[in-house]
Amino acid sequence: MADPKVLTELRADLAAEQESVDALVAGLDGAAWETASPAEGWTVKDQISHLASVDQWATTACSDPAAFTAWMAGFGPEPDGEAIVNEPVEQARTMSGAEVLAWWRSGRARFFEVLDGLDPDVRVPWFGPPMSLPMLITARLMETWAHGEDVAEALGAARPPTARLRHVAHLGVRTRAYSYAMRGRARPAGDVRVELDGPGGERWTWGDEGAADRITGSALDFCLVVARRRHPDDTALQVEGPLAAEWLGIAQAFAGPAGKDPAPMRPEAR
Numbered sequence: 001m002a003d004p005k006v007l008t009e010l011r012a013d014l015a016a017e018q019e020s021v022d023a024l025v026a027g028l029d030g031a032a033w034e035t036a037s038p039a040e041g042w043t044v045k046d047q048i049s050h051l052a053s054v055d056q057w058a059t060t061a062c063s064d065p066a067a068f069t070a071w072m073a074g075f076g077p078e079p080d081g082e083a084i085v086n087e088p089v090e091q092a093r094t095m096s097g098a099e100v101l102a103w104w105r106s107g108r109a110r111f112f113e114v115l116d117g118l119d120p121d122v123r124v125p126w127f128g129p130p131m132s133l134p135m136l137i138t139a140r141l142m143e144t145w146a147h148g149e150d151v152a153e154a155l156g157a158a159r160p161p162t163a164r165l166r167h168v169a170h171l172g173v174r175t176r177a178y179s180y181a182m183r184g185r186a187r188p189a190g191d192v193r194v195e196l197d198g199p200g201g202e203r204w205t206w207g208d209e210g211a212a213d214r215i216t217g218s219a220l221d222f223c224l225v226v227a228r229r230r231h232p233d234d235t236a237l238q239v240e241g242p243l244a245a246e247w248l249g250i251a252q253a254f255a256g257p258a259g260k261d262p263a264p265m266r267p268e269a270r
Helices: 004-025 044-063 065-073 081-094 097-116 133-155 165-174 176-181 219-226 242-250
Strands: 192-197 203-206 213-218 238-240
Touching: 004 044, 004 097, 004 133, 044 065, 044 081, 044 097, 044 133, 097 133, 133 165, 165 192, 165 203, 165 219, 176 242, 192 219, 192 242, 213 219, 213 242, 238 242
Parallel strands: 192 213
Antiparallel strands: 192 203, 213 238
16 A cells, blocks of 8 residues: 555655756746757757656546556557657647746646545556556656756756655666566566665665675766666766676666667766
């Protein structure tokens, strides 16, 4: 059963993450909305329209799961995830930045309205396996954070890490098997111990304390890797053991295709 206190915390943290990204773009003029982002071919406006469209899908999945399932079935047994993601982004390019921001604001408000009326133990259909409400909210938080990082990088804005990274890191750990499955591989036997330092000096841990394979370092570095925003070689993460190294090289905390592997930026890593 879902813990109501956990759901309340997740809901508040998702809202806070959305507000932090909103603050990055709320004062932009028309030209700034068209600033190129780290995602190839996407602008800042595209980043926000993507968040708006996925929040809209999540609302449908929660409010009318049969409609969401039928919509997904319409893409066939092997849907082109990249095309599904890009279609609403391309359509939103006819909108102004202010219109896209208004769309995202109204959509996320509607998502919370629907969320608040759900049975906490319901499972929601999604692009991968059905998700519990805590995992769905965590996934929305992770994606909001990741695209917020893209927006901040594009605009040259400072965005200090927060304790909300714990949710992103947790999802990154939970999706280890999924990262293998997306590449048609079975997760190898054996645990990986993850020990991360939060931005406030917290210590967050997952996995068997006695595992030989380990990943240690900052939560920010780990989250950037599992969100596929950084190559592991461009972080200060300490990786011990073949299982840990293999997983970190393919880790993805989000549903759907992984996209291009992040290229290492350090000269010595090329």
